[in-house]
Amino acid sequence: MTQPLPTVGFVGTGIMGASMAGHLVSAGYPLHVFNRTRSKAEPLLAAGAVWCDSADDVAASADIVITIVGMPADVEQVYFGTNGRGGLVAAAKPGSLLIDMTTSSPTLAERIAEAATARGLASVDAPVSGGDVGARNGTLVIMAGGDEAAYARALPLFETMGKSITRLGAAGAGQRCKLANQVAVAVGMVAWCEALAHAEAGGLDASLVQQVISGGAAGSWAMTNLAPRALADDFAPGFLVRHLVKDIGIAREAADETGTELPGLMVAEQLYALLNDGGCGDEGTQALLRLYRAADDAAVS
Ligand code: NAP
Numbered sequence: 001m002t003q004p005l006p007t008v009g010f011v012g013t014g015i016m017g018a019s020m021a022g023h024l025v026s027a028g029y030p031l032h033v034f035n036r037t038r039s040k041a042e043p044l045l046a047a048g049a050v051w052c053d054s055a056d057d058v059a060a061s062a063d064i065v066i067t068i069v070g071m072p073a074d075v076e077q078v079y080f081g082t083n084g085r086g087g088l089v090a091a092a093k094p095g096s097l098l099i100d101m102t103t104s105s106p107t108l109a110e111r112i113a114e115a116a117t118a119r120g121l122a123s124v125d126a127p128v129s130g131g132d133v134g135a136r137n138g139t140l141v142i143m144a145g146g147d148e149a150a151y152a153r154a155l156p157l158f159e160t161m162g163k164s165i166t167r168l169g170a171a172g173a174g175q176r177c178k179l180a181n182q183v184a185v186a187v188g189m190v191a192w193c194e195a196l197a198h199a200e201a202g203g204l205d206a207s208l209v210q211q212v213i214s215g216g217a218a219g220s221w222a223m224t225n226l227a228p229r230a231l232a233d234d235f236a237p238g239f240l241v242r243h244l245v246k247d248i249g250i251a252r253e254a255a256d257e258t259g260t261e262l263p264g265l266m267v268a269e270q271l272y273a274l275l276n277d278g279g280c281g282d283e284g285t286q287a288l289l290r291l292y293r294a295a296d297d298a299a300v301s
Helices: 014-025 040-045 056-060 071-081 105-119 131-137 148-159 173-201 206-214 222-225 227-231 243-257 263-279 285-300
Strands: 007-010 029-036 062-069 099-101 122-125 138-143 161-169
Touching: 007 014, 007 056, 014 040, 014 122, 014 131, 014 148, 029 056, 029 222, 040 227, 056 062, 062 071, 071 099, 099 105, 099 148, 105 122, 105 173, 122 148, 122 161, 122 173, 122 222, 131 138, 131 222, 138 148, 138 173, 148 161, 161 173, 173 206, 173 222, 173 227, 173 243, 173 263, 173 285, 206 222, 222 227, 227 285, 243 263, 243 285, 263 285
Parallel strands: 007 029, 007 062, 062 099, 099 122, 138 161
Antiparallel strands: 122 138
């Protein structure tokens, strides 16, 4: 007889979480969900998921809990509660598995793992890459940290959401890999914006240039998926500017700890800080092109 699927709890049904949780429902997992703003969970509820009134209620009713919230402060609050009261670590059933898929700090992932172990729980940090498109299509890259037994329990769930799933090492290793990913993402965003601004300034059709050079050595996921949105003045998020600013900050702190110089990242950090401070934090990261266009406008006027 086949084992019934475990009940999965899901906290954070935003741009990424809603699609990822949807794949679990489609795969037949009983799903219990909570999100700060309930309306964002409605499509999942319509598909059969069960609403819980808090993250702690999710933990009390699930065998495996997945979180994908926004910032490390949100992760901290969801796992450890407010003023030392509540939180997933305290509320989870004995033997539960806690999986954080937020892009967050490696040291926080290590703290969660330590606290989970002390309560007889298992944990995995498993941030993702592939954007809103990858989440929708179930083709995410998933970077995991945690012990092998915990990873093995998480793997069937990851397989509903991702196409490339790798365990990098102990707790925190998934987050460290994701930070490397974000260094490449941030510097790469500057690269294609600069290339297209350069082409436009030279009198070329930037959309045509984007199509031509995407197929060559300069091509990247971002140039293929995000540059066309920016060129069409579509700045709706995909991936929020304020989340990339968060990731750059975590990556820089980790680099400071290891004494690694990342001059390219510092350029990206300055540009994205400018964009964020200019009121574009809730736009998609492709809004970086605005800065180059604003510079051109300033040069013309
Ligand atoms: P998002 O749309 O802002 O989703 C985050 C969700 O978490 C929101 O719906 C938010 O609630 C909810 N949330 C935050 N704190 C909560 C709490 N304490 N309790 C319950 N729910 C809470 O962001 P996203 O784009 O899905 O990104 C989520 C994470 O994945 C971020 O760490 C991001 O850096 C990372 N990531 C994003 C992408 C991407 O392309 N979007 C790709 C890879 C990784 P509200 O609805 O009330 O705001």
